[in-house]
Structures are given as structure tokens and as C-alpha cells.
Amino acid sequence: MKNQIAAFLIITGLSLSQASALEPRRPPPHVENELCKKASVSRIQADGVSGFDSGKNYCAEPSKNLPMNVLGLLKKVEGIHLKIASLLGSTLEQTFVRPVEIRIEAYSSGSMASYASDEGIHLTVLPSWQLSDFASMVYAHEIMHYLSLNPGSFSRTIRGLDHHPFFFEALPDLISTAIFDSPQMKVGERELPTCLRIQRDESPIKSLKAPFQNYYAFAGSDSVLNCCAKLRPSDFGDLAAKVCRETKDDRSEANRARRSAEAEKTFQASAYTDANLQTSFSPTQCRKGYLGGVTTLENCDFHQFAHPLVSFFFRLKKLTGRPLVSSFLKAVRDRSETSVVFDCGYVRGTRDSGDERAQVALRPLLPSFVALRESLGPLDQKSFDQAWKEHGMERFVDLDHLFRTETEEWEKRFAVQANNSLYNSRFHCENSANFAQEACRVSCQIVEKKQR
Numbered sequence: 001m002k003n004q005i006a007a008f009l010i011i012t013g014l015s016l017s018q019a020s021a022l023e024p025r026r027p028p029p030h031v032e033n034e035l036c037k038k039a040s041v042s043r044i045q046a047d048g049v050s051g052f053d054s055g056k057n058y059c060a061e062p063s064k065n066l067p068m069n070v071l072g073l074l075k076k077v078e079g080i081h082l083k084i085a086s087l088l089g090s091t092l093e094q095t096f097v098r099p100v101e102i103r104i105e106a107y108s109s110g111s112m113a114s115y116a117s118d119e120g121i122h123l124t125v126l127p128s129w130q131l132s133d134f135a136s137m138v139y140a141h142e143i144m145h146y147l148s149l150n151p152g153s154f155s156r157t158i159r160g161l162d163h164h165p166f167f168f169e170a171l172p173d174l175i176s177t178a179i180f181d182s183p184q185m186k187v188g189e190r191e192l193p194t195c196l197r198i199q200r201d202e203s204p205i206k207s208l209k210a211p212f213q214n215y216y217a218f219a220g221s222d223s224v225l226n227c228c229a230k231l232r233p234s235d236f237g238d239l240a241a242k243v244c245r246e247t248k249d250d251r252s253e254a255n256r257a258r259r260s261a262e263a264e265k266t267f268q269a270s271a272y273t274d275a276n277l278q279t280s281f282s283p284t285q286c287r288k289g290y291l292g293g294v295t296t297l298e299n300c301d302f303h304q305f306a307h308p309l310v311s312f313f314f315r316l317k318k319l320t321g322r323p324l325v326s327s328f329l330k331a332v333r334d335r336s337e338t339s340v341v342f343d344c345g346y347v348r349g350t351r352d353s354g355d356e357r358a359q360v361a362l363r364p365l366l367p368s369f370v371a372l373r374e375s376l377g378p379l380d381q382k383s384f385d386q387a388w389k390e391h392g393m394e395r396f397v398d399l400d401h402l403f404r405t406e407t408e409e410w411e412k413r414f415a416v417q418a419n420n421s422l423y424n425s426r427f428h429c430e431n432s433a434n435f436a437q438e439a440c441r442v443s444c445q446i447v448e449k450k451q452r
């Protein structure tokens with residue numbers, strides 16, 4: 001639930017930040033103190049949170065003046081940053097080329113609205129927040145979004161796969177669970193009941209052959225609402241009641257929006273009927289086709305693919321006796337140069353507006369899984385094949401194929417939109433109703449294609 005909000009805001013954050021590139025440069029940032037610099041952090045600011053001075057950037061203070069809660073936070077954050085760099089087979093400096101701004105903001109619903117932008121991490125917390133409430137796994141998830149939006153070893157690793165449905169939200173979870181060595185994601189406040197607080201359990205294998213219901217766009221709110229329905233009145237604290245109420249309201253609104261879009265035939269997609277939701281998942285159910293030949297895979301919730309991806313690697317670890325996430329990331333990085341790169345622009349862009357071009361890199365993910373398998377000895381390859389089968393990963397092959405063949409047009413438009421904010425606000429090319437308009441048409445040339 002929180003991550004869904006996060007994903008939405010990440011996309012907003014991307015276009016907003018790219019828009020600001022047109023404005024005069026910001027003044028150079030202050031010099032961080034030694035401890036912040038060591039942790040690759042350029043700002044720690046907490047607003048409305050007890051024990052912190054609101055508005056103060058603690059990284060601009062001399063290290064010797066930092067209060068204990070800030071010192072403790074820096075230590076936790078530095079530890080996470082180091083673990084991420086190590087998992088990527090990289091250094092802290094190569095991973096965190098741009099130091100992170102951390103903003104902690106009091107919010108009455110707690111951590112559920114945390115998000116990342118290209119500048120840093122916004123952690124929403126209850127006003128009574130203390131360092132012991134720091135949601136390490138949420139931070140680790142969000143920091144991967146931040147890294148994907150900035151230069152450095154992570155964005156190089158995932159080049160061509162940025163919006164891959166099996167990666168965009170699932171890879172941050174895989175990395176978070178790998179560095180904390182637990183398939184469970186602890187995502188909520190301590191006072192919440194377990195089923196609201198912890199995503200995923202250890203044991204059952206999460207297969208891609210599960211019903212479509214597990215992957216459709218409302219699967220995240222389903223799991224919250226199912227939890228809420230199971231709670232006894234005595235389980236409800238104020239926070240749980242608020243989370244349940246807000247999720248219910250958001251869901252009603254989402255249902256209403258979906259029904260009206262279906263009535264207006266804005267898109268073509270697999271319907272969310274009970275019969276459909278109970279069929280075994282097929283990647284084509286993720287297709288959302290718009291006018292003008294633009295297709296996304298957003299009839300599914302990409303967060304839900306973290307279940308099979310995390311489950312696959314923990315199963316593999318159990319079968320082979322060793323963690324393979326780092327080797328997998330290496331296989332992903334090794335193939336980043338195989339991306340096809342397009343140079344794209346608006347067909348109707350003029351010198352006044354809409355003439356900024358954008359580069360789009362795309363590649364399939366399957367070859368990296370194949371390379372990981374090939375890097376293993378014969379016994380471990382057998383384990384790989386077993387885990388692959390148990391997780392219904394042949395459906396990942398289809399999903400990967402859809403990503404590469406059907407979402408290319410959307411990828412190109414998204415990149416061009418982000419670089420042409422003036423033109424975009426004039427012609428509203430991000431609005432699916434305008435996808436077929438001539439003003440929104442994009443043309444591209446291939447600039448790079450290496451075969452390997």
C-alpha cells in the first residue's frame with residue numbers, strides 16, 4: 001500500500017525534477033559535515049517530529065554538535081548504504097554519486113506515504129517517531145528508486161530495464177530483503193497488527209501460476225482490506241483503524257475511476273471480473289492498450305511481482321545453500337550494454353517548444369537469468385531449474401517478452417514527455433485520451449544496438 005503511493009510519487013518526482021532542469025541553476029549546496037559525508041548523505045531534516053528541530057539541516061552542523069538521535073540515524077543509514085554498495089559489487093562513492101537528502105516528515109498515518117525522488121528520500125512518520133521506529137526495509141526499498149533516478153552503479157546496472165514490470169518495484173524489495181536476509185518486508189509501525197505490518201511470509205512458494213487476483217492492480221489494497229476484515233475490534237488501535245478506513249476510501253475511489261474508464265472505453269484490458277480474477281495468472285492480463293498504439297502493462301500492480309521474485313531467490317538460497325542475489329545483479333549489469341538505444345523526439349516539436357530529444361534504452365531481462373544459471377555448477381543448475389519450475393517462471397518469460405515488444409511506444413513517449421514539460425503541459429500528451437493525436441506523436445532512431 002505504502003509502496004503503491006511511493007511508485008506514484010516517484011513518477012511525479014521524475015517529471016517534476018526534469019522540468020526544473022529548464023530553470024536557473026540552484027545555488028551550490030552547503031558543505032556536509034564529516035559524518036554525513038561518510039554516509040553519503042547531504043541533508044537530514046525532520047519536520048514536526050519530536051526530538052528534532054524542524055527545518056534544520058543537521059548535515060550543515062559540525063559533527064560534534066549532532067544530537068544522539070541524528071548520530072544513530074546516520075549510523076543506520078550508512079550501514080544500509082554500505083550493504084547496498086557491496087551487493088552491487090561497487091563502492092559507496094560509485095553507488096552514491098549524488099549524496100542523499102533525507103527528509104522525515106510527521107504524518108498522522110505513519111510510514112505509508114514514504115516516497116523517493118531524484119533528490120532523496122521522504123520518510124513519513126508518526127509525530128511521536130523515535131529512532132527505534134526507523135523502517136530500515138522501507139528505507140532500503142526507497143533508496144533503490146532514488147539510485148535508479150541518479151547516475152551511479154545501480155542505474156548503470158538496470159539500464160534498459162528501468163520500468164520492467166518484474167523489476168521496477170520488485171527489485172527494490174529483493175535488494176531490501178537480501179541485505180536484511182529476510183523474505184519478510186516489515187513495512188508498518190510497531191503498533192499495527194501483524195497482517196498490516198508485514199508483507200510476505202517465509203514459507204509457501206509464491207508462484208506466477210497463482211490467480212490473476214494476486215497480480216491485478218488492486219491486489220495491494222485487497223491484502224490490506226482482507227487483513228482489516230479479519231481483525232477483531234480489540235485489535236484495532238487508532239492507527240490500524242485509520243489505515244483501514246483510508247484504504248477503504250481509496251479503494252472505492254479507484255473502483256469508481258476504473259468503472260468510468262471502462263464505460264468510456266479509454267483503454268482495452270482484461271476485466272476485473274470474479275471469473276477472470278480467479279484464473280491462473282497470464283501476463284497478457286497485464287496489458288492495457290490505449291488509442292494510438294500505446295500499451296502499458298499496468299493492468300497489473302508491479303509491487304506484487306516482488307512476491308515471486310523474492311520467493312524465487314530465497315528458495316534458490318535454500319536449495320543451493322548460498323545467496324545468489326549479488327551474482328544475479330552482476331549478470332544484470334554485465335548485459336546492460338546489450339540494450340537497444342533509441343533517440344526520440346516529438347514529431348511536431350518546434351524550436352519554441354517540444355524539441356528536446358530523449359534517449360530510451362530497452363532490453364529483455366531473461367538473458368540475465370540465463371547467464372546466472374550458466375554461472376552455476378551442474379548441481380546448482382538443477383536447483384535453479386527446480387526453483388524456476390516451482391515459481392511458474394515460464395510466465396516470467398512471457399511477461400518479459402511483452403515488456404520488450406509491447407511497451408516500447410509508451411517508453412519512448414514517457415521519456416520524451418519528461419524532457420519537454422512546456423510542450424507537454426500545452427498538449428497534455430501524458431493523458432491517454434490524447435495518445436492518438438498528431439501533436440503527441442513521437443519518432444525515434446536507433447542509435448545503439450550491440451549483439452552479444
Ligand SMILES: [Zn+2]
Binds near residue numbers: 003141145169
Ligand atoms: Zn517502490
